[in-house]
Amino acid sequence: MAPSHMNTYNDNLHAQVVSILSEQEQQVNEAITSLKKATLSLYHAQGSLVAANLQQAQAVKSYTTKGNALNEAMANSYVSANILASAIQSKTHVDESVSAAATAADNVQLAANAITKLASDVGSTSSIAQAVDFDSDLIKQAKECADLMSEVAHLAEAVSYDAMEASALTAEVPANTVEANATQTNDSFKTLLASLNEEFDTTKKLLETNADNLDKSRSADANEKGSFKNDYTSQNAAEEAYHLANEKLNLDLRVKDLSSSGFTVCFNGIKSPVECYYILLVKNSKKSTFTIADAQHLISHKGQYVEITPSKNDKNQSVSKAIQISDLRDADGDPMQLGEAYTVFILAVYADEYKQVLNSIDDFLSAPSAPFSLTYALQHPETASISIDEKTNTLAFSLTENADFKVSYRCMYLPCSAGEEDEPGFNFNLALAEQVQAGNYTVATVITQMLDNGKSLISGISRITESTTDNFGYPLIAGQKYLPVILSITADEEADAGQFRSSLTPFRSTQAFTFQPLQTEKH
Amino acid sequence: MDTHNQVAQLQANVNALTEKQRKFQRMLAEAETKRTKALSDKNLLDAVLQNALELKESSAIATAEITKANAQTQSLATDLKDLIDKLIYAAEMINKMGNTVLKLKARNPLLSNELVASVSSNSTDADKAVALTLTALDSAIKAQTTNTIAEPSLSLTKQQSAELYERLTGNNSSGSSKSLKAFIDGALSRANNNYVRLIKANAEISRQLAIATTALEKAKVSTDTLHTK
Numbered sequence: 001m002a003p004s005h006m007n008t009y010n011d012n013l014h015a016q017v018v019s020i021l022s023e024q025e026q027q028v029n030e031a032i033t034s035l036k037k038a039t040l041s042l043y044h045a046q047g048s049l050v051a052a053n054l055q056q057a058q059a060v061k062s063y064t065t066k067g068n069a070l071n072e073a074m075a076n077s078y079v080s081a082n083i084l085a086s087a088i089q090s091k092t093h094v095d096e097s098v099s100a101a102a103t104a105a106d107n108v109q110l111a112a113n114a115i116t117k118l119a120s121d122v123g124s125t126s127s128i129a130q131a132v133d134f135d136s137d138l139i140k141q142a143k144e145c146a147d148l149m150s151e152v153a154h155l156a157e158a159v160s161y162d163a164m165e166a167s168a169l170t171a172e173v174p175a176n177t178v179e180a181n182a183t184q185t186n187d188s189f190k191t192l193l194a195s196l197n198e199e200f201d202t203t204k205k206l207l208e209t210n211a212d213n214l215d216k217s218r219s220a221d222a223n224e225k226g227s228f229k230n231d232y233t234s235q236n237a238a239e240e241a242y243h244l245a246n247e248k249l250n251l252d253l254r255v256k257d258l259s260s261s262g263f264t265v266c267f268n269g270i271k272s273p274v275e276c277y278y279i280l281l282v283k284n285s286k287k288s289t290f291t292i293a294d295a296q297h298l299i300s301h302k303g304q305y306v307e308i309t310p311s312k313n314d315k316n317q318s319v320s321k322a323i324q325i326s327d328l329r330d331a332d333g334d335p336m337q338l339g340e341a342y343t344v345f346i347l348a349v350y351a352d353e354y355k356q357v358l359n360s361i362d363d364f365l366s367a368p369s370a371p372f373s374l375t376y377a378l379q380h381p382e383t384a385s386i387s388i389d390e391k392t393n394t395l396a397f398s399l400t401e402n403a404d405f406k407v408s409y410r411c412m413y414l415p416c417s418a419g420e421e422d423e424p425g426f427n428f429n430l431a432l433a434e435q436v437q438a439g440n441y442t443v444a445t446v447i448t449q450m451l452d453n454g455k456s457l458i459s460g461i462s463r464i465t466e467s468t469t470d471n472f473g474y475p476l477i478a479g480q481k482y483l484p485v486i487l488s489i490t491a492d493e494e495a496d497a498g499q500f501r502s503s504l505t506p507f508r509s510t511q512a513f514t515f516q517p518l519q520t521e522k523h
Numbered sequence: 524m525d526t527h528n529q530v531a532q533l534q535a536n537v538n539a540l541t542e543k544q545r546k547f548q549r550m551l552a553e554a555e556t557k558r559t560k561a562l563s564d565k566n567l568l569d570a571v572l573q574n575a576l577e578l579k580e581s582s583a584i585a586t587a588e589i590t591k592a593n594a595q596t597q598s599l600a601t602d603l604k605d606l607i608d609k610l611i612y613a614a615e616m617i618n619k620m621g622n623t624v625l626k627l628k629a630r631n632p633l634l635s636n637e638l639v640a641s642v643s644s645n646s647t648d649a650d651k652a653v654a655l656t657l658t659a660l661d662s663a664i665k666a667q668t669t670n671t672i673a674e675p676s677l678s679l680t681k682q683q684s685a686e687l688y689e690r691l692t693g694n695n696s697s698g699s700s701k702s703l704k705a706f707i708d709g710a711l712s713r714a715n716n717n718y719v720r721l722i723k724a725n726a727e728i729s730r731q732l733a734i735a736t737t738a739l740e741k742a743k744v745s746t747d748t749l750h751t752k
Contacts, residue, residue: 069706076691076703083578083683090680093673094589100666101596107659108603114652115610121648122617125641132635135627141620145645148613155609156656159602163663166599169592170670178585178680181578185687188574192567199560437539438735439728466724467731473543475550475724493529517720 010362014292017249018367022288024242025370031235038224038231039427040435045224046426047472049217050415053425054477056210057418063203070193070200077189080182087175087182094175101163101170108163112156119153122146242370250367252318255344260376262324265344269310269317270364273351279306279321281330284341284371292365294331295347304329305347325374338375339498343368375501378407378488381460383505386484388513393464395484397444397505403456405500408491409444411462412436412471413515414507416481422512424483428471430504433487440473444486460486464515481512530746533739540732547728551721554714561707561714568707572691579688582681589677593670600667603660610656614649621646 126146129139246252251267265279278299282290298304306328308319325336336342346366355362381397388395395411412433417425444460451457469475470482485507490500624642628634693702 065706065710068701069703069710072701072703072706076687079683079687079690080575083680083687086676086680086683087578087582090585090673090676093669093676094585097589097592097596097666097669097673100662100669101592104596104599104659104662104666107655107662108599111652111655111659114648114655118617118645118648118652121641122613122645125620125638125645128635128638128641132638134631134634134638138620138623138627141616141623145613145616145620148609148616152606152609152613155602155606159599159606162595162599162602163659166592166595166666169588169595170666173588173592173673173677174581174585175673175677177581178578178677181574181581182680182684185571185574185578188567188570192564192571195560195564195567199564437542438536439540439543439731465727466720467543467547467727469543473546475547517716 010364014365014367020245021242021250021367024238024245028235028238028242028370031231031238035228035231035235036431038228039429039432042221042224042228042427043432043435045217045221049214049221050417050425050470051472051474052210052214052217053418054415054474054480056207056214058477059203059207059210063200063207066196066200066203070196073189073193073196077186077193080186080189084179084182084186087179091175091179094170094173097170097173098167101167105160105163105167108160112153112160115149115156116153119146119149122149246370250369251346253344253346253366253369255369255372257322258372258374260325260338260374262322262327263372263374264320264322265306265369266318266320267346267366269319270348272364273354274310274348274364275351276349277308277310277319278347278349279308279323279328280304280345280347281328281336282343282345282368283330283332284343284368286331287343287345287368287371290331290345290368292347292363295345295365296363298331299347299349301333303327304331304333336374339373339500341371341373343371345369373498375499376402376405377501378405378490378503380488380503380505381409381486383510386486386505386510388464388484390513390516393515393518395444395462395464396460397486398457398459399488400451400455400457401488403448403450403454406490406492407458407488407500409446409458409460409462410436410441410487410489411444411460412441412485412487413464413468413476413482414485415470415472415474415477416483416512422481422483422510424507428485428507430487430502433471433485433504434489434502436471436487437473440469440471441487442468466517476515476517478515478517481514483507483510483512485510527746530739530742533735533742536735537732537739540728540735544725544728544732547721547725551718551725554718554721558711558714558718561711564707565711568704572688572704575684575688575691579681579684582677582684586674586677586681589670589674593667593674596663596667596670600660600663603656603663607653607656607660610649610653614646614653617642617645617649 122142123146126139126142129142133139246254247268251270253265253267255263255265257264267277269277278295280295280298281304299307306321306323308321310317310319329335330342345368346364348364348366350358350363379399379401381399385398386395387397397409401407410433414424414426414428416422419425442462442464444462446458446460449457449459464476476482486505487502488504489502492500621642624634624639628639691702692704
């Protein structure tokens with residue numbers, strides 16, 4: 001067979017593998033993008049549900065309070081109506097009394113007048129009897145009558161005065177005022193009651209609207225959960241397919257243990273006798289144009305490859321090689337950059353005897369690995385260092401971080417679900433935390449203290465103020481439990497943001513707190 | 524960070540804060556409506572309390588006065604009864620003297636005619652006086668009866684008014700926290716606090732938005748400068 005023939009077979013196979021893996025990588029990427037979208041949609045749907053639940057809880061509270069106020073007002077208004085009835089009744093009785101007392105006073109006056117006249121006449125009779133001087137017994141009798149009547153007349157005068165007094169006192173009883181006051185009280189009560197009734201109706205309607213919203217949010221949440229599950233399954237399947245293809249067709253070439261200082265390359269050895277494997281680093285943007293000729297050219301440039309000599313005995317050996325960032329330049333001769341996407345290729349140079357047997361000088365070049373990039377992992381505060389001072393509503397935390405890094409600490413408050421203690425009622429993770437909008441988190445104020453190992457001790461505080469909201473943008477509610485979480489994210493405007501990997505405090509091991517607003521000053 | 528990305532990020536911040544501002548302004552408007560309503564309820568309650576207090580006082584005064592009037596009317600009836608007893612005794616004596624004069628006149632026609640006429644007139648007048656006094660007694664008893672009905676009626680009004688006022692203000696056995704005044708004062712205090720909090724929140728958000736906008740404008744200018752270079 002002509003060498004050129006052999007080369008064509010290998011080239012075709014290589015091209016086919018590259019194409020398959022590239023297609024599957026594309027599918028994985030699409031699945032990841034789709035899952036990200038679904039995760040975000042689910043997050044928003046769950047946010048709406050959480051807000052709807054909180055609103056409903058508040059509406060129920062308001063409904064109860066307003067209902068209690070209305071009940072009390074109604075009970076009071078019944079009393080007020082009873083008072084009005086009894087005030088009207090009282091006025092009728094008092095009016096009758098006034099009239100009866102006036103009549104009595106008049107009649108007593110008439111009687112007293114008659115008595116006074118009689119006393120005077122009887123006095124005259126006694127005088128006549130004395131003047132006539134006819135009978136001493138008669139004179140005596142007339143005198144007695146006159147004295148008696150004089151006494152009665154005095155008494156009658158006093159009684160008449162008493163009757164007038166009784167009439168005057170009865171007339172003075174302010175039954176009119178009582179009735180007027182009772183009417184005013186009852187009228188003003190009706191106005192207040194109407195207002196409270198109207199507010200109660202509004203609250204009731206709000207409760208119904210909220211219940212509707214809650215239903216809609218629940219079904220939206222269920223829908224989103226459905227598509228999230230689908231996308232999650234698709235993504236797993238796409239990754240599985242890629243791994244399978246990569247395993248069967250591309251030496252199971254993988255890059256793992258990524259850090260800011262290096263990475264590890266793993267692959268399965270080739271069955272054919274290989275003299276040497278070379279790990280080559282290529283910018284992800286240039287992987288599609290990287291050829292075996294480029295690879296063969298590279299291995300004469302020291303520092304642009306990592307060489308592995310296979311052990312003679314083990315033909316199926318799997319290789320694992322840890323590489324420091326300083327050990328390997330990329331195919332362009334550039335030092336490795338944090339945040340830049342790379343792939344690795346494996347060039348296998350066959351043993352000379354094998355090449356002679358095949359009558360070929362060609363070596364084997366793998367397809368590119370899945371892209372990867374190295375980053376600085378930012379530190380997050382330990383959950384134990386997170387505290388909330390309830391006197392000042394201030395969140396505090398601390399951590400150590402590389403002194404050169406510019407980091408922003410975004411403080412977020414996740415509402416806990418009503419049922420579970422200290423658990424948010426929704427999915428939350430680093431990617432979602434990075435999506436939380438400005439205004440729905442507060443950036444902590446930090447004090448940095450240099451340590452002598454190139455690190456600094458960072459103490460952060462963030463005050464919960466009137467404008468502080470939960471991660472969904474809903475204002476914090478008195479009596480509601482929240483989980484404080486802190487996202488460490490780069491604030492370096494100069495550097496490529498891709499150099500830094502954000503990190504999030506593990507909220508599942510964080511202590512929740514119950515929010516209570518500070519007393520506002522009187523305005 | 525690449526400047527385009529940075530501008531996009533800063534623009535996103537401004538957008539998010541603008542959205543937040545709109546939301547909080549809407550909440551402030553709602554809080555203001557609620558506060559106005561709570562204040563109006565408080566004023567309506569104050570009117571009720573004022574009226575209920577006046578009612579409590581006027582019904583107490585009316586009850587005290589009807590009690591006084593009642594006592595006076597009671598003693599009037601007693602005094603009238605005493606008066607009529609004495610008057611009847613006197614009338615009987617007058618009639619007895621009239622009979623004595625008539626007997627003496629029959630025995631001795633010389634007895635003064637003037638005395639006979641005067642005594643006879645006395646008897647007639649005594650009858651009239653007794654009749655009038657009986658009528659007075661009757662109407663005094665009626666006045667006493669009506670007063671006896673009016674007094675407990677006013678007293679009930681007084682008692683209910685006092686209870687209503689105590690219940691409204693919470694100075695009663697069921698406790699101050701459940702009184703209507705406590706409910707309405709509580710609602711006003713909550714509405715006020717909420718309003719004040721939202722005023723502060725909106726001021727804070729405006730400040731944050733101003734800072735974010737300034738940062739965005741600065742970044743835009745530096746991007747433009749890069750482009751013109």
